[in-house]
Amino acid sequence: MxxxxxxxxxxxFCYGVKRAVETVKKLKKENPERNICVLGELIHNTQVIEELRELGIESLKELPQKGNGICVVRSHGESPEVFEQIEKSGFEVYDLTCPDVKKVQQKAIELAKDGYYLVIVGKAKHPEVIAIKANADKYSDNVIVADCIEQLQPYEQELKEHKRIGVVVQTTQMISTLNEIITYLTPISKELHIANTICxxxxxxxxxxxxxxxxxxxxxxxxxxxxxxxxxxxxxxxxxxxxxxxxxxxxxxxxxxxxxxxxxxxxxxxxxxxxxxxxxxxxxxxxx
Ligand code: SF4
CATH class of the missing domain: 3.40.1010.20 (4-hydroxy-3-methylbut-2-enyl diphosphate reductase, catalytic domain)
Structure with a gap:
């Protein structure tokens, strides 16, 4: 049979990735003489990274002390400090942070400013999460990242004392992980503000x-x-x-x-x- x-x-491709790949190619086409590079790999795909390299668009492993041309910030976003460093090193910044990632960053800032103890549900080492945390850290000392209950347990006392807890989520997380974390936080908080920012x-x-x-x-x-x-x-x-x-x-x-x-x-x-x-x-x- x-x-x-x-x-x-x-x-x-999701719209954020499609937008990033198409925009970078267009940028190079419109500026053939200028150096166009991306801080990190634009997307997790070796074929696409190689194709961009052949077009003259390099992926930078780290930011050089001195640069020229345009440096693209990929869809995961970057911390405010990295944006400053890119400009300081002499590049023009071209920000391709996905609009959905920007929304998480803004929500995280809002909750941090409002005095919530902020829990970012996500992988601490993922570039998107690093950038979300860095944005929120500017407004609060109470920002933590967790993608399982074990990572929250060391903060249980602090969370209980704080009473008001805010939650944002890495855009690509699983809903089951968010549910698990909410179930843990509900009995230990007096006020729980959840922003389901999974895209x-x-x-x-x-x-x-x-x-x-x-x-x-x-x-x-x-x-x-x-x-x-x-x-x-x-x-x-x-x-x-x-x-x-x-x-x-x-x-x-x-x-x-x-x-x-x-x-x-x-x-x-x-x-x-x-x-x-x-x-x-x-x-x-x-x-x-
Ligand atoms: S946030 Fe969603 S739409 Fe944006 S790049 Fe990530 S997966 Fe794609």
Whole structure:
């Protein structure tokens, strides 16, 4: 029997990533003589980073002391200090922070200014979270990051004493993580202000993938293992059905048996996975 292959509607680039990639390319096209670089990798995808490099757009591992031309701030955003440093080193800043990430930063500032003890639900080392925290730190000493209860427990007494707790969320977090943290905070706070700042693109992608997982024997998640939204997607689906997370179609070889015995296969992809990788995955499975 031929296999039934379903591609998720919300697979691949989200609007924030699409905007970042298209804008950087346009910037180079309109300024061919100027140095255009990105602080960090624009997105979690080696193919796209290589394509940008070939166009003359370098990804900077760190900010040089002296720079010239345009330095792009990627969709994860940066701290106010980094913005200042970019300008000080001689670059013109081009800010491509995703508007949804900006909203989290603004909400975090607002809650910090209003005197809430701020809990940022997210991965402490993720660049987006580092920038959100740095923005809130300017207005309060009571800002912490946690993506599980164990990370909150050392602050329990402080949180209880403070009574007013504010919560914002990394845009690509799982709703289950937010729920777990709210359940922990509710009994120890007098006033709990929750801003569910998981972005719409992430919510829709996760919701659709959950539905697909319920009706398919196997779900394939394509995208970088460094990408937060892609790894969360795979984590969510693993609890529902057999799931494999691959960076590209080349990894499918390892799963030949599994793919052969699965009749209904769904494919989804993270927000930084280019269309050609998704197409190659579909082609390879169809030919198996
Ligand atoms: S995942 Fe959401 S917040 Fe992140 S770039 Fe895409 S749209 Fe923006």
């Amino acid at each position: 031929p296999k039934e292959i379903t591609l998720a509607k919300f697979a691949g 719409q693109s992430t919510s829709m992608r996760q919701k659709e993938a959950r539905e697909l997982a319920k009706t398919n024997d196997l779900v394939i998640v394509a995208g970088s293992k460094k990408s937060a939204n892609t790894t969360h997607l795979a984590e969510i689906l693993t609890d529902i059905t057999t799931t494999i997370h691959i960076e590209s179609e080349q990894e499918l070889d390892k799963y030949t048996d599994l793919i052969e015995k699965s009749q209904k296969i769904a494919i989804t992809a993270g927000a930084s996975t280019p269309q050609n990788i998704i197409e190659n995955v579909i082609k390879t499975i169809s030919n198996m």
